[in-house]
Amino acid sequence: xRALIFDLDGTLVDTVYAHVFAWxxxxxxxxxxxxxxxxxxxxxxxxxxxxxxVARELGRPLEPAEVxxxxxxxxxxxxxxxxxxxxxxxxxxxxxELRAAGLSHGIATSGRRPEIDASLEQLGxxxxxxxxxxxxxxxxxxxxxLFLACLDALGVPADECYVxxxxxxxxxxxxxxxxxxxxxxxxxxxEDELTRAGAFRVYRDPxxxxxxxxxxxxDL
Amino acid sequence: xRALIFDLDGTLVDTVYAHVFAWxxxxxxxxxxxxxxxxxxxxxxxxxxxxxxVARELGRPLEPAEVxxxxxxxxxxxxxxxxxxxxxxxxxxxxxELRAAGLSHGIATSGRRPEIDASLEQLGxxxxxxxxxxxxxxxxxxxxxLFLACLDALGVPADECYVxxxxxxxxxxxxxxxxxxxxxxxxxxxEDELTRAGAFRVYRDPxxxxxxxxxxxxDL
Numbered sequence: 001x002r003a004l005i006f007d008l009d010g011t012l013v014d015t016v017y018a019h020v021f022a023w024x025x026x027x028x029x030x031x032x033x034x035x036x037x038x039x040x041x042x043x044x045x046x047x048x049x050x051x052x053x054v055a056r057e058l059g060r061p062l063e064p065a066e067v068x069x070x071x072x073x074x075x076x077x078x079x080x081x082x083x084x085x086x087x088x089x090x091x092x093x094x095x096x097e098l099r100a101a102g103l104s105h106g107i108a109t110s111g112r113r114p115e116i117d118a119s120l121e122q123l124g125x126x127x128x129x130x131x132x133x134x135x136x137x138x139x140x141x142x143x144x145x146l147f148l149a150c151l152d153a154l155g156v157p158a159d160e161c162y163v164x165x166x167x168x169x170x171x172x173x174x175x176x177x178x179x180x181x182x183x184x185x186x187x188x189x190x191e192d193e194l195t196r197a198g199a200f201r202v203y204r205d206p207x208x209x210x211x212x213x214x215x216x217x218x219d220l
Numbered sequence: 221x222r223a224l225i226f227d228l229d230g231t232l233v234d235t236v237y238a239h240v241f242a243w244x245x246x247x248x249x250x251x252x253x254x255x256x257x258x259x260x261x262x263x264x265x266x267x268x269x270x271x272x273x274v275a276r277e278l279g280r281p282l283e284p285a286e287v288x289x290x291x292x293x294x295x296x297x298x299x300x301x302x303x304x305x306x307x308x309x310x311x312x313x314x315x316x317e318l319r320a321a322g323l324s325h326g327i328a329t330s331g332r333r334p335e336i337d338a339s340l341e342q343l344g345x346x347x348x349x350x351x352x353x354x355x356x357x358x359x360x361x362x363x364x365x366l367f368l369a370c371l372d373a374l375g376v377p378a379d380e381c382y383v384x385x386x387x388x389x390x391x392x393x394x395x396x397x398x399x400x401x402x403x404x405x406x407x408x409x410x411e412d413e414l415t416r417a418g419a420f421r422v423y424r425d426p427x428x429x430x431x432x433x434x435x436x437x438x439d440l
Contacts, residue, residue, distance in 0.1 A: 017244060035234050036408065081241065
């Protein structure tokens, strides 16, 4: 295996629970209170898809202006709740090692610039690293577009590259891009949920992944 | 089956994600930043046990004054984040039906009065309902004491009563009290995690539980 493509939120930076809570507040303010666990299980989808999925669950279609309001409000609340980003254990070191070893890798995220800039900075990711964000593709996860665009930029074939993600949406998008995937527990999914979705292996966090690269046929 | 004992946070009221975020903030302020998912998987333990478990994970013992600070700060942040409690779908109606049918039931929670009073009020639970809180027993979940004290107050034998909870700590405490248990997905655990811990059945939320009482041998 020659390459790794990483999801960002919940996989490399510890942002899932702040995202859940920010969505929950934003939706409640818009008159759509919804259970936390239902939000949690949809984190990692594109924001627009997420809001429409929630609306469908509540049985009421949303006007585009409402979708915009909720997405904007989520962004504001998220930054208030989590003014600083914290990298997950081993994430910084893993990326550093991949760069030093010259192993192809990239980041493909349903997040957008400039929202993701603080996370990239904490991870020590500079312009030398391929980063594909929501703004570049038409459709975010669980569509495969983000991973396909990242593969394309890396110039490696799908069957020689793993996706690393924390949500079943990463695993689903990877399958649709004909790539194998690795699940991390850092997003709060159970091991079995990730395995059943199709993850080849599940590790606790980037630290355990880093210690397990041999098991994955990756030679640094 | 003659009785039901309910956990409160995450089972009847939608508080898990606010608790996770409040613990994460309180621990970070105390110089102990810790991954959100690790906090999430420990919610439902007693607060003191929780803080000590986190300290063990970080490899540093805590002074009693530190434990007190973190617990107090968690309480303050939790009330700031979630000034109002929201009941989970079907919770209010289920309790109302149990009261109307005269089926024995109680609430056994690792929370404490007066913190839990707002939740009980939202659920329409008055002094006629048995509520066993952390202050009544020496040891909270996953020890069986809360459920045993609740059984005692209800006056029913363990093998005629179900525990209903959202966390593996409820399921574990129920087994130790020789009771069967029912898991709900409202706490953000995966179905398989609850089943493997020993839950007899897993439902989405109190609403689905209410519609499934026949499957459990409960006749209202």
